[in-house]
Amino acid sequence: MIRVLLTLALGLTLAAPARAAVEIQEVTSPGGITAWLVEERAIPFTALEIRFSGGGSLDREGKRGAVNLMTATIEEGAGDLDAQGFAAARDGLAASFRFNANRDAISVSSRFLSENRDEAVALLRSALTEPRFDQSAIDRVRAQVLSNIRSDEGDLNALAARNFRALAFENHPYGSSIDGTLASVAELTRDDIVTAFGDTIARDRVFVGVAGDISAEELGPLLDDLLGGLPATGAPLPDPAEVQLTGGVSIVDQDTPQSVAMFGHEGIDRHDPEFFPAFLANEIFGGSGRQSRLSYEVRETRGLTYGIGAYLATYDLANLVIGQVASSNDRMAEAIEVTRAEWAKIADAGVTEAELAEAKTYLTGSYPLRFGSNAGIARILVGMQQDDLSTDYVNTRNNKVNAVTLEEIRAVVKRLYRPEALRFVVVGRPEGLENVN
Amino acid sequence: MRLAPLALVAALSLAPAARAADNVSTFTLDNGMEAVVIEDHRAPVVVHMVWYRVGSADEPPGRSGIAHFLEHLMFKATDELVSGELSNTVAANGGSDNAFTSFDYTAYFQRIAADRLDLVMGMEASRMDGLALVEEDIVTERDVVIEERAQRTDSDPGALFNEQLNAALYLNHPYNRPIIGWKHEAHTLSLEDAEAFYAAHYGPNNAILVVAGDVDPAEVQALAEKHYGPIPPNPAIVPRNRPSEPPQLAERRLSYKDARIGNDYVTRTYLAPERDPGNQRSAAALTMLAAVLGGSSTNSVLARKLQFENPVSVYTSAWYRGGSLDDGAFGLVIVPAPGVELEEAERLLDGAVAEFIEEGVDPKQLARIKMNLRADQIYARDNISSLANRYGRALAVGLSVEDVTAWPDLLQAVTEEDILAAAKTYLDRTSAVTGLARADREVTQ
Numbered sequence: 001m002i003r004v005l006l007t008l009a010l011g012l013t014l015a016a017p018a019r020a021a022v023e024i025q026e027v028t029s030p031g032g033i034t035a036w037l038v039e040e041r042a043i044p045f046t047a048l049e050i051r052f053s054g055g056g057s058l059d060r061e062g063k064r065g066a067v068n069l070m071t072a073t074i075e076e077g078a079g080d081l082d083a084q085g086f087a088a089a090r091d092g093l094a095a096s097f098r099f100n101a102n103r104d105a106i107s108v109s110s111r112f113l114s115e116n117r118d119e120a121v122a123l124l125r126s127a128l129t130e131p132r133f134d135q136s137a138i139d140r141v142r143a144q145v146l147s148n149i150r151s152d153e154g155d156l157n158a159l160a161a162r163n164f165r166a167l168a169f170e171n172h173p174y175g176s177s178i179d180g181t182l183a184s185v186a187e188l189t190r191d192d193i194v195t196a197f198g199d200t201i202a203r204d205r206v207f208v209g210v211a212g213d214i215s216a217e218e219l220g221p222l223l224d225d226l227l228g229g230l231p232a233t234g235a236p237l238p239d240p241a242e243v244q245l246t247g248g249v250s251i252v253d254q255d256t257p258q259s260v261a262m263f264g265h266e267g268i269d270r271h272d273p274e275f276f277p278a279f280l281a282n283e284i285f286g287g288s289g290r291q292s293r294l295s296y297e298v299r300e301t302r303g304l305t306y307g308i309g310a311y312l313a314t315y316d317l318a319n320l321v322i323g324q325v326a327s328s329n330d331r332m333a334e335a336i337e338v339t340r341a342e343w344a345k346i347a348d349a350g351v352t353e354a355e356l357a358e359a360k361t362y363l364t365g366s367y368p369l370r371f372g373s374n375a376g377i378a379r380i381l382v383g384m385q386q387d388d389l390s391t392d393y394v395n396t397r398n399n400k401v402n403a404v405t406l407e408e409i410r411a412v413v414k415r416l417y418r419p420e421a422l423r424f425v426v427v428g429r430p431e432g433l434e435n436v437n
Numbered sequence: 438m439r440l441a442p443l444a445l446v447a448a449l450s451l452a453p454a455a456r457a458a459d460n461v462s463t464f465t466l467d468n469g470m471e472a473v474v475i476e477d478h479r480a481p482v483v484v485h486m487v488w489y490r491v492g493s494a495d496e497p498p499g500r501s502g503i504a505h506f507l508e509h510l511m512f513k514a515t516d517e518l519v520s521g522e523l524s525n526t527v528a529a530n531g532g533s534d535n536a537f538t539s540f541d542y543t544a545y546f547q548r549i550a551a552d553r554l555d556l557v558m559g560m561e562a563s564r565m566d567g568l569a570l571v572e573e574d575i576v577t578e579r580d581v582v583i584e585e586r587a588q589r590t591d592s593d594p595g596a597l598f599n600e601q602l603n604a605a606l607y608l609n610h611p612y613n614r615p616i617i618g619w620k621h622e623a624h625t626l627s628l629e630d631a632e633a634f635y636a637a638h639y640g641p642n643n644a645i646l647v648v649a650g651d652v653d654p655a656e657v658q659a660l661a662e663k664h665y666g667p668i669p670p671n672p673a674i675v676p677r678n679r680p681s682e683p684p685q686l687a688e689r690r691l692s693y694k695d696a697r698i699g700n701d702y703v704t705r706t707y708l709a710p711e712r713d714p715g716n717q718r719s720a721a722a723l724t725m726l727a728a729v730l731g732g733s734s735t736n737s738v739l740a741r742k743l744q745f746e747n748p749v750s751v752y753t754s755a756w757y758r759g760g761s762l763d764d765g766a767f768g769l770v771i772v773p774a775p776g777v778e779l780e781e782a783e784r785l786l787d788g789a790v791a792e793f794i795e796e797g798v799d800p801k802q803l804a805r806i807k808m809n810l811r812a813d814q815i816y817a818r819d820n821i822s823s824l825a826n827r828y829g830r831a832l833a834v835g836l837s838v839e840d841v842t843a844w845p846d847l848l849q850a851v852t853e854e855d856i857l858a859a860a861k862t863y864l865d866r867t868s869a870v871t872g873l874a875r876a877d878r879e880v881t882q
Binding site: 040042044047076083084087088092094111113144146155256260300302303304305306307327328361362364366367369371374 | 477478479480481482521524525528529530531532533548549550576577578579580581582583584585587588589591592594696697698699700733735736741744745748751752772774775801804805806808809811812813815816818819820821876
């Protein structure tokens with residue numbers, strides 16, 4: 001009985017028309033700052049997401065960790081307010097500002113109530129345009145950053161990422177953690193922090209996404225008010241990073257019952273004409289939305305792990321196909337063997353008609369579900385701008401997914417999955433595995 | 438159009454749903470299954486959850502981890518679905534699904550386009566009384582769970598120490614066992630254990646349905662009648678009556694060494710009352726005490742005293758766990774600055790709390806905390822999954838929808854006197870566990 005219903009619903013799914021996810025307005029302020037807006041009046045607050053491209057990769061020579069420490073200290077006092085005064089003002093408005101740096105950007109995720117929007121925006125502006133960087137604040141936040149770095153030294157995932165990065169991107173900022181090292185962070189001065197601020201926070205690299213209780217007419221002046229006072233330009237963006245991975249296995253010894261492996265090689269650019277076929281191929285191979293081949297073979301069939309996946313990492317300055325798995329020391333060798341075999345299999349034979357059809361219904365059906373919250377929408381709007389997409393992309397994206405053919409996938413998998421180039425970095429004491437270069 | 442039978446069934450719906458608060462309504466099926474519907478019409482999305490009033494604290498002795506293991510097995514075959522079909526069907530429709538287990542509850546959920554509610558409800562109903570396990574499922578999935586424990590717990594010194602601290606906090610109550618199970622017992626869990634646990638605890642009379650999103654409550658009720666209504670109550674289900682704590686007379690202190698620890702730290706965890714139906718005032722005071730002591734990394738009492746005025750720590754926090762069926766807990770944490778010994782850090786932490794009790798609550802800080810709690814009522818509406826969780830969790834531990842809707846006002850009503858009284862009453866070291874965690878990096882020459 002239930003089975004019949006399921007089949008019916010599935011059949012209809014494939015025929016269901018794509019529904020526009022949201023209506024995006026492009027807003028340009030009187031001062032010339034552009035933002036994307038989704039007006040949503042149901043809840044009296046606004047989510048505002050700002051990103052400055054460059055991020056941690058703009059650390060100057062010998063100053064690793066400066067951008068990260070600067071970002072973590074922006075909110076620790078601005079204008080007339082010291083760190084505690086600033087926090088009290090922000091909490092008194094029930095606003096929230098979160099500053100975060102990664103290898104490609106500094107992001108500012110904020111939300112504020114409609115009832116005190118002007119005050120909240122004024123406070124955020126003071127953090128972005130007149131941060132104090134008091135020595136006491138720098139030293140306090142530095143101690144927290146150093147404690148994070150110490151924690152990462154015993155963390156398997158952090159160790160795997162650090163070693164993988166170092167192999168992939170030697171002599172490029174991508175090759176090391178944006179947190180810096182115990183030694184580099186200890187030596188950062190207030191001047192270094194001020195320099196990092198000037199290098200990264202500027203109008204020539206800013207993207208803004210807004211969702212919530214605000215109109216285009218209200219947003220224009222707000223943008224000028226908030227960002228108009230920033231310097232026009234920052235430091236030049238870094239050069240692309242060459243992926244230097246070679247096929248093999250690198251073991252990082254760590255006394256622990258379970259090993260963690262990070263694996264991958266060079267990937268594909270977001271603007272490559274074959275990106276969509278690659279995206280669907282990888283959804284089938286290692287995606288997290290539906291049961292992927294990797295998950296089926298390594299977890300479901302053999303019970304070798306709690307989770308495995310692979311994804312297309314499209315950074316601003318490099319592209320990777322990258323995956324991760326954790327497995328007990330006595331079982332990691334088998335997990336790697338199966339992963340390698342699957343890598344070769346998809347390169348060789350592509351995917352099946354049924355797999356492609358399932359991946360399409362998943363990806364097209366899940367796309368509108370991404371637009372469920374103001375905070376989430378604001379983040380997506382910024383991501384779309386960073387990827388140089390148009391506001392109409394939300395309406396055309398599912399057509400691009402549906403247009404991918406089996407032949408296009410067969411063509412792209414040969415260049416996307418290269419078993420001979422696959423590098424595994426394994427942290428732990430895996431049995432029956434040796435370093436292979 | 439797509440789900441034509443829906444309108445027909447809706448026309449037959451029974452008593453109108455009761456409204457408890459803005460956008461929240463409830464109903465109960467004849468077989469005892471309770472339901473909460475939360476409306477949010479911004480996007481064509483629905484979150485569908487079924488919560489069972491059973492968790493790791495309901496496991497038989499020696500079978501720790503069976504509640505969570507069964508949660509994994511619930512994705513295998515049922516009388517109507519083949520193994521993995523539920524998740525595959527959800528994914529084929531663009532949705533996502535998962536489940537989680539806690540001390541007091543086990544919950545299963547899907548997030549999917551709102552017009553697919555009929556579909557997911559049908560499948561969820563199928564595993565309420567039709568799970569059809571086979572031996573092959575057990576062996577592979579037990580390996581998966583052992584790997585999960587290795588990943589979450591055995592690879593994380595903080596998680597390992599928490600297990601030990603928790604075991605010491607509860608002398609008699611089964612909260613002293615880890616949810617994922619002790620490792621040596623996880624290896625022994627069998628098909629019979631899973632089937633027995635399922636038979637004893639699963640059924641509509643032990644379940645709560647929560648549906649949140651772009652839905653009409655009357656239609657949800659009609660679908661619930663259609664899919665869950667025909668399932669008979671499980672007569673094996675009895676009220677939960679677990680072993681309770683004896684008077685705790687002796688302070689406990691645990692010392693843990695692990696080379697993987699990056700920063701030495703001290704924890705203090707006190708036994709504390711939980712939110713009780715119709716009686717949440719102590720819990721409200723403890724919630725505000727945690728916010729005043731440790732809710733902000735800049736302006737809370739511990740941060741002010743131990744990071745700003747006297748910078749002896751890099752991190753402090755205070756927390757309260759009150760959303761449980763039985764005794765909850767209140768905790769303090771300090772990560773000392775380099776060069777400050779753990780014993781000294783503990784003394785400074787206790788000193789800061791003692792000073793706070795003498796000095797009282799800063800009225801401006803209390804006003805800011807209350808302002809943020811009022812704003813949370815607005816911000817919370819942005820995330821229907823977390824709203825659905827809030828109601829599901831509360832009902833699963835015996836609270837009512839009225840208790841949930843009363844909670845924000847109870848927090849606003851908490852006074853300085855209430856907060857100080859809670860601190861004096863519950864921060865009692867005879868019913869607490871203190872933990873000192875150190876990296877043990879001495880190298881033998």
